[in-house]
Amino acid sequence: MLKKSLLLLDYDGVIADSAQPVLDETAAFCASQQISFNLNLEDFDRLNPATFTMLAKICGIPDSKHRNYAQFLFDELQSDKRRIPLFNGIKDLIDDLSRHHTLCVVTANHAKVVENRLAHEQIQNCIDTYYGSDRPGSKADHIRQALDHYAIPAADAWMIGDSVSDIEAARHGGVNSVAVSWGWQSRSLLCSHSPDLLFDTPQEMHTFFKPN
Structure with missing residues (x-):
């Protein structure tokens, strides 16, 4: 056809x-790295481009930890306990x-x-x-x-x-x-x-x- x-x-x-799950896991990563986290869903309007890297930047994750953050999200958001609806x-x-x-x-x-x-x-x-x-x-x-x-x-x-x-x-x-x-x-x-x-x-x- x-x-x-x-x-x-x-x-x-x-x-x-995925917005809330991504925000929750970003907060968890920041807590594990002793990084202050105070973003909410309205902050997604600040993302241009709307990528995980840009989210990392606006919440203050240092560039040196971006790879670790990306791997953390990859692992957590694929797990059965966190399957994205x-x-x-x-x-x-x-x-x-x-x-x-x-x-x-x-x-x-x-x-x-x-x-x-x-x-x-x-x-x-x-x-x-x-x-x-x-x-x-x-x-x-x-x-x-x-x-x-x-x-x-x-x-x-x-x-x-x-x-x-x-x-x-x-x-x-x-x-x-x-x-x-x-x-x-x-x-x-x-x-x-x-x-x-x-x-x-x-x-x-x-x-x-x-x-x-």
Whole structure:
């Protein structure tokens, strides 16, 4: 079947409800390193780009400890006791839309983390390619790689993210930008950067991309 569009989904904040778990584990890491921690979810609006490295910077983790912090998150957020929940409706969205569109994940997270999490839901094979931090290049680079690989016109490609940096990556990658308001950054901040589309629920986005 000829697939209609290329949908490029961020993971954290679009597929996975990871903001509070990431904040909790960041606080735990800081406590283990005797680093003062006083961030809350509203501070995610300060992240540009919205990455773990930038979160480390704004909460005062020294550069010399960034690698240790990243490994700590990798270990803790993959453990069964801390399995990140998916947003309500996302599993059905991915399963259904994969029948009609080419789906890729474009994330600042490690691709294996994402694939392992989706495997728990038995939807890992709905994603055609995982573009993660383990690949060289930026999100915009990965968007362009996906366009080339799948030979889909940029007008039929959509980068779906929950942050200002995702909107910017879409523009730099030459594709349509879709912002979702259920993730890491606030609706008002996302609106101020004029994405091409903005959705408030996974169900609303599912309806938009589901063929008639």
